[in-house]
Amino acid sequence: xxxxxxxxxxxxxxxxxxxxxxxxxxxxxxxxxxxxxxxxxxxxxxxxxxxxxxxxxxxxxxxxxxxxxxxxxxxxxxxxxxxxxxxxxxxxxxxxxxxxxxxxxxxxxxxxx
Amino acid sequence: xxxxxxxxxxxxxxxxxxxxxxxxxxxxxxxxxxxxxxxxxxxxxxxxxxxxxxxxxxxxxxxxxxxxxxxxxxxxxxxxxxxxxxxxxxxxxxxxxxxxxxxxxxxxxxxxxxxxxx
Numbered sequence: 001x002x003x004x005x006x007x008x009x010x011x012x013x014x015x016x017x018x019x020x021x022x023x024x025x026x027x028x029x030x031x032x033x034x035x036x037x038x039x040x041x042x043x044x045x046x047x048x049x050x051x052x053x054x055x056x057x058x059x060x061x062x063x064x065x066x067x068x069x070x071x072x073x074x075x076x077x078x079x080x081x082x083x084x085x086x087x088x089x090x091x092x093x094x095x096x097x098x099x100x101x102x103x104x105x106x107x108x109x110x111x112x113x
Numbered sequence: 114x115x116x117x118x119x120x121x122x123x124x125x126x127x128x129x130x131x132x133x134x135x136x137x138x139x140x141x142x143x144x145x146x147x148x149x150x151x152x153x154x155x156x157x158x159x160x161x162x163x164x165x166x167x168x169x170x171x172x173x174x175x176x177x178x179x180x181x182x183x184x185x186x187x188x189x190x191x192x193x194x195x196x197x198x199x200x201x202x203x204x205x206x207x208x209x210x211x212x213x214x215x216x217x218x219x220x221x222x223x224x225x226x227x228x229x230x231x
Contacts, residue, residue, distance in 0.1 A: 034219065043119075043206045043222035044157070087156065099145065099210055101220060105156045 002027045002092050004104035012110045013078055021073040021107045023088030033071050034101060035064050036087040044087055047073075078111045085109070115141050115211040119223035126197055127231055134192045134226045136207030142187035143209035147220065148180070151204045163190045197230045204228075 003026045013019055025033065032051050036044035048057045050066040057064050061082065063074040073086055085108045089101040116139040126132050136146055144165050149157040161182050162170040169182035179201075181193040190209075194201055204227055208220040 036222070041204075041225070041227070043117075043208075043225045046219055046221055049219055099220070100147065100159055100162060102159075103156045 002090060002094075002102045004088055004090055004102055006086075006088050006104035006107050008107060009105070010108045010110070012112065013075075015079055015111055015113050016077045018074070018076045018078070020075070021086055021109070023071040023073070023104055024069060025071070025088075025090045025104075027090050027092045027102075029093035030090060031093045031095065031099075032091045033066055034089045034091065035062075035071070035073055036089065038085045038087055038106070040085075047086075075109070078109075080111045080113050083109055083111045115139075115209070115219075115221040117207065117209050117221050117223040119207055119226050121226060122224060123227040123229075125229045125231065128198050129196055131193055131195045132197055132228060134194075134205055134207075134228075136190045136192070136209070136223050138188045138209040138211070138221075141209070141211045143190075143211065144187060145210045146184060146190040147208045147210075148182060148190075148192050149206045149208070151206060151225075157206060194228065197228070199230045202228055202230045 005024045007022045032049050035047040038044045048064040053068045055066050061076050065072045085106045087106045088104045118137045120135045146163040148160045151157050159172050160175045163182045163184040165184045171177045184190040204225050206225040208222045
């Protein structure tokens, strides 16, 4: 069974204090790993897709990396507006043409000014 | 990025009534759309996969007669919660698959619909 575990559940940072969020996954075959940002009362906002181990992608203060067992979302010098819940999801090869995602429970990030 | 809309953004209804939620892909065609529900402080749980022109595929434990899904066009899927009860109160979110690079397709999510059943 495909599983996605995110840690920590919650993270409080001071503005400018860099850190990383972890997403560990177990899947029979990985088609893609996705990172989303979700603000309260809103739908998830797409951030990154990673397809193979060693791949990295960056967007502003965020950088996502992927290994065969986990992915990290690095946040460099965060600002209060980066506060949100960050969701990790895997798309297994077994999902076929349906392309379903299996989500982790998320990391709630709070950046204090 | 691709834009997905949902309507309504929130709805309050009485127990026993039916509620329809629309999901539209605004600037792309989506052969596949997904419906999720999310309880407070929890992650997204996939309810069903909606394919244009065919019957939806429901996840285990989701009542297909209670949650009716229609994907009548490449830009519109609807979820109807029939005979809603308070336990159906939740945040319902749809997503649509847009073409991505290398043949791997990203899912873009709508803003969600907050359903409250009294």
